[in-house]
Amino acid sequence: MTETRLETKALTRQFGALAAVQAVDFKLAIGARHALIGPNGAGKTTFINLLTGVLTPTRGRVLLGGRDITDKAQAERVKLGIARTFQINRLFRGLSVLENVCISVAERVGAAPSMFRPAGRRIDVIEESLQILQTLQLADHAHHRVAELPYGRQRLVELAIAIGQKPEVLLLDEPAAGVPNAESHIILDAIERLPDHIAVLIIDHDMDVVFRFAKRVTVMVGGAVFAEGTPREIEANPEVRAVYLGQAGDG
Amino acid sequence: MSVAAASATAAAAVSTDHPAARVLIRRHRLRLWEALPWIAAIAFYFAFPDYLGFGAELLIAILFALSLDLALGYAGIITLGHAAFFGAGAYTVGLLASYGIWTEPITSLLLAALMAAVIGFASGLVLLRTRGLTLLMLTICTMALLGEAANMAHDYTGGFDGLPSLPIAPVFGVFEFNPLYANTQYLYALAVLFLCFVFVRTLVHSPFGQSLTGIRENLLRMHAVGSPVRRRLVICYTISAALAGIAGGLWAQANAYVNLSALDLDRAATVLIVLILGGYGRLYGAFVGAVAYMVLAHFLAEVYPTAWQLGLGVLLVLIALFARNGILGLGETLWRRLAARRAAS
Numbered sequence: 050m051t052e053t054r055l056e057t058k059a060l061t062r063q064f065g066a067l068a069a070v071q072a073v074d075f076k077l078a079i080g081a082r083h084a085l086i087g088p089n090g091a092g093k094t095t096f097i098n099l100l101t102g103v104l105t106p107t108r109g110r111v112l113l114g115g116r117d118i119t120d121k122a123q124a125e126r127v128k129l130g131i132a133r134t135f136q137i138n139r140l141f142r143g144l145s146v147l148e149n150v151c152i153s154v155a156e157r158v159g160a161a162p163s164m165f166r167p168a169g170r171r172i173d174v175i176e177e178s179l180q181i182l183q184t185l186q187l188a189d190h191a192h193h194r195v196a197e198l199p200y201g202r203q204r205l206v207e208l209a210i211a212i213g214q215k216p217e218v219l220l221l222d223e224p225a226a227g228v229p230n231a232e233s234h235i236i237l238d239a240i241e242r243l244p245d246h247i248a249v250l251i252i253d254h255d256m257d258v259v260f261r262f263a264k265r266v267t268v269m270v271g272g273a274v275f276a277e278g279t280p281r282e283i284e285a286n287p288e289v290r291a292v293y294l295g296q297a298g299d300g
Numbered sequence: 301m302s303v304a305a306a307s308a309t310a311a312a313a314v315s316t317d318h319p320a321a322r323v324l325i326r327r328h329r330l331r332l333w334e335a336l337p338w339i340a341a342i343a344f345y346f347a348f349p350d351y352l353g354f355g356a357e358l359l360i361a362i363l364f365a366l367s368l369d370l371a372l373g374y375a376g377i378i379t380l381g382h383a384a385f386f387g388a389g390a391y392t393v394g395l396l397a398s399y400g401i402w403t404e405p406i407t408s409l410l411l412a413a414l415m416a417a418v419i420g421f422a423s424g425l426v427l428l429r430t431r432g433l434t435l436l437m438l439t440i441c442t443m444a445l446l447g448e449a450a451n452m453a454h455d456y457t458g459g460f461d462g463l464p465s466l467p468i469a470p471v472f473g474v475f476e477f478n479p480l481y482a483n484t485q486y487l488y489a490l491a492v493l494f495l496c497f498v499f500v501r502t503l504v505h506s507p508f509g510q511s512l513t514g515i516r517e518n519l520l521r522m523h524a525v526g527s528p529v530r531r532r533l534v535i536c537y538t539i540s541a542a543l544a545g546i547a548g549g550l551w552a553q554a555n556a557y558v559n560l561s562a563l564d565l566d567r568a569a570t571v572l573i574v575l576i577l578g579g580y581g582r583l584y585g586a587f588v589g590a591v592a593y594m595v596l597a598h599f600l601a602e603v604y605p606t607a608w609q610l611g612l613g614v615l616l617v618l619i620a621l622f623a624r625n626g627i628l629g630l631g632e633t634l635w636r637r638l639a640a641r642r643a644a645s
Contacts, residue, residue, distance in 0.1 A: 101524070127526030139524070141517035147320040152514040153525045155507045161527065164508040167328035171507060175321050192320035214525060 054079045054248040055218050060109035069095040071272040081248045084263035092272040093252045102126045132216035134207045136223045140195045147191040150178035153213030185239050201232030221251045328505035352482035356554045359489040365574045365586035367543035373581030375536045376516030381439030384446050385416040387563020389545030394463045394558030403469040409549045416545020417538050424537035447563045462559025485554040579626030588627050
């Protein structure tokens with residue numbers, strides 16, 4: 050097995066009596082292409098929020114590269130290399146595509162607190178941002194306001210902002226959600242071109258996305274890990290088929 | 301990302317030529333038209349020597365609106381209590397002068413800024429944990445508390461009557477404030493406005509300003525890219541408060557009095573109207589809005605002395621319905637359409 054990048058130990062989060070995430074032991078290897086699937090309400094998004102520090106766990110630990118980060122705030126975890134995208138776009142809609150990425154890059158390189166130097170003089174920030182857009186084939190749209198882009202391209206901007214953080218762990222929450230089928234290949238291609246060393250965790254319902262991309266799959270049901278294995282094993286697992294894959298059209 | 305780094309150096313020459321990059325690289329540069337407001341202000345001085353009192357009032361209104369623009373227009377901090385800081389500045393100058401403690405105008409302004417900044421920082425630490433309507437109500441509360449404190453301390457502040465006939469020392473020990481001929485007041489206010497404007501302009505074009513825009517556009521995403529959002533907002537609010545305090549201090553010096561109207565809801569609402577009228581988040585919205593408001597109020601008051609605010613209300617409704625980005629926003633839209641039509645033909 051390859052070395053572990055991100056790990057959870059008995060991670061639990063309760064909302065009152067409801068255990069949204071229940072004693073989850075999970076490992077994400079360096080350079081992983083891992084998918085997290087499960088029916089609605091399985092606790093996938095809560096799990097992501099625990100990994101990124103949006104929520105604090107009721108019990109259990111989160112480790113990054115062997116280091117305990119359970120008590121670190123969201124911003125600190127970002128600095129340590131955990132970036133994410135959102136299921137529903139969270140973009141700077143009134144700004145240009147390039148500026149969206151610049152804001153992210155400026156935070157990462159520590160340019161953002163500076164008050165008396167024009168942002169336009171930080172050529173390094175602008176260049177790096179353009180570079181990211183080029184690798185995502187978004188450079189032609191760099192000057193458009195995000196709100197003017199078709200939804201599929203907006204999803205790419207979502208990804209570009211996360212890449213601007215130069216993450217070691219990238220959490221993608223339904224990256225192709227809401228994108229028409231004709232456009233979804235743009236996103237999937239972009240995800241496939243991500244640098245190998247980044248550990249990627251995709252949360253998705255779309256089995257085509259999962260099986261095209263993932264080398265490993267974890268199935269969550271009712272807040273707990275139900276099964277884990279290669280896509281082939283998961284597909285063949287009769288219990289998984291019963292609770293999940295069989296439920297056709299589950300949102 | 302060593303591969304990306306290597307290709308970045310290779311593509312470096314190409315990329316800054318990209319139109320989107322050029323927009324960002326050039327955004328902070330001075331345009332020729334930016335000299336216009338200052339030329340107009342100097343022309344006003346020579347053209348209307350009898351109206352310099354009114355002119356000084358206008359310049360102070362611009363500065364106050366500019367301070368609000370930084371918080372509301374750029375960082376998206378919804379506030380209806382900005383007069384708290386205007387009042388804090390005005391009373392700082394007023395109390396110091398009235399009791400003969402300190403009358404030198406420039407240092408008084410700095411003290412006014414400091415006092416307003418301290419109140420802005422302290423209240424911001426608490427207030428800026430909230431958003432939207434809650435924040436709006438809390439800003440009004442803060443202002444009301446300060447107003448009531450000033451009212452209750454009438455032994456010192458003069459309460460409702462305020463502090464009249466403040467002795468203000470001459471600027472640089474030479475230029476006296478004359479209540480009848482407001483030459484000094486006008487030029488002094490213009491100089492202060494100019495310095496504050498240069499400061500705000502620098503700030504909004506900096507990476508810090510860019511991050512404020514990011515917070516306005518999507519707060520949650522800013523958290524997700526590792527931005528210390530609360531700290532940025534508190535810093536911005538504190539700076540904005542300091543600028544409002546300078547405006548208040550100027551107002552006290554120019555009029556040689558302070559009263560409770562410096563920190564009441566009426567003043568807070570007026571500055572908001574000024575900014576919305578001109579267009580927020582645009583730097584020059586404060587200028588356009590203040591001029592439009594003052595001229596309009598003057599004109600309407602002449603035509604309908606009893607009900608002039610009605611006309612203002614109707615105008616605000618129209619702005620809210622058809623020109624959300626104020627007069628400047630309307631101009632930008634028209635300009636863009638014109639450019640598009642020209643490009644098409």
